[in-house]
Amino acid sequence: MIATRCSSSASWKVIIGVAATAGAFTREVIEAMARLNERPIVFALSNPTSKSECTAQQAYEWSAGRALFASGCPFDAVTLTGQTFVPRQGSNSYSFPGVGLGAIAVRAQRITDDMFLAAARALALQVSPADLAQGSLYPPLASVRQVSAHIAAAVAAVALEQGHAGIARPPDLLAHVRMRACMYEPRYPSYA
Numbered sequence: 001m002i003a004t005r006c007s008s009s010a011s012w013k014v015i016i017g018v019a020a021t022a023g024a025f026t027r028e029v030i031e032a033m034a035r036l037n038e039r040p041i042v043f044a045l046s047n048p049t050s051k052s053e054c055t056a057q058q059a060y061e062w063s064a065g066r067a068l069f070a071s072g073c074p075f076d077a078v079t080l081t082g083q084t085f086v087p088r089q090g091s092n093s094y095s096f097p098g099v100g101l102g103a104i105a106v107r108a109q110r111i112t113d114d115m116f117l118a119a120a121r122a123l124a125l126q127v128s129p130a131d132l133a134q135g136s137l138y139p140p141l142a143s144v145r146q147v148s149a150h151i152a153a154a155v156a157a158v159a160l161e162q163g164h165a166g167i168a169r170p171p172d173l174l175a176h177v178r179m180r181a182c183m184y185e186p187r188y189p190s191y192a
Contacts, residue, residue, distance in 0.1 A: 013037050017053030020046040027052035030062035038066065041137065045072035045090055056087035060135055070137040085135035094138060095119045098151025105152055105177040107166030110161040115155045122154035123147065152177040 006091050013036050017024055025044060033040035040063050044053040056075035057065040070090040078085045099119050103111055126139045126147045139147055153173040159165040170176035 014041040014043065015053075016043040016045065017112070018045050019053075020051040021053065022051050023054065025059070026129075027058070027062050030054065030059055034063040034066055039068050039132070040066060041068045041136075043070050043090055044166065045070070047072045049073045049075070053076065056085070057086075060085045065135070067135055068137045069135055083134075086131075088131075088136045088138040088141070090138065091141075093144060094123055094147060095142070095151060098122070098148040099155050101148055101177055101182060102152035102155025103159065104158040105173075105179075105182045106159050108156075108164045109166060110164050111155075112158070112162060112164070114162065115158045118154040118158045119151045122151040126150055149174060149178050152182075 013033060014027065015025060015033060016044050022118065024152070025042065030042065033042065042054065042059045042061070042063075044055075046052055049055075050072060052073060054062075056071065057078045059069045060078045060080055065083060069085070069087045071087055072090060074089060075087040078087070095116075099111065099115065099166050102108070102115070102119075108115075123138070126143070127137065128139065131137075131139055153176075156165070156173050156177060176182065
């Protein structure tokens, strides 16, 4: 478990579970997080579900519906007092495709730590107020192509700024990474 500050303008307390110890985030832990934070952030990232530090139901119930929750395995939506909360998985499927796309789009010769930080910030910007209202720390996975494009543009911008790109700066980085030549489009012809 790790507690950290994750914003320069506000103090946030975050708990991150990666030890595959089921139940490590007890009611007392989540309630303490809720006392310390208006929106406690809970990452119960261990797999499989039987090893998760807490369930989505527990995180939302024990925080009186204020938790922002992400897990390493899927959990169903939770309804409390008429409000539905939607847990999302903390998965590399959000960031890695965008990092790779950004590097390919500008022919980056290296991927730096700053590019991964830009990817994380770009991902965070894709989380809407509606996502947060339902207790989600990530945008819907159904929007992963759009999220990947924004991450790619952010990564490409850093590659260009750091001199790692093999092309000149396009006028519109987002449009550039969305070009058919850069972004894979899964279309399969029908032979029937």
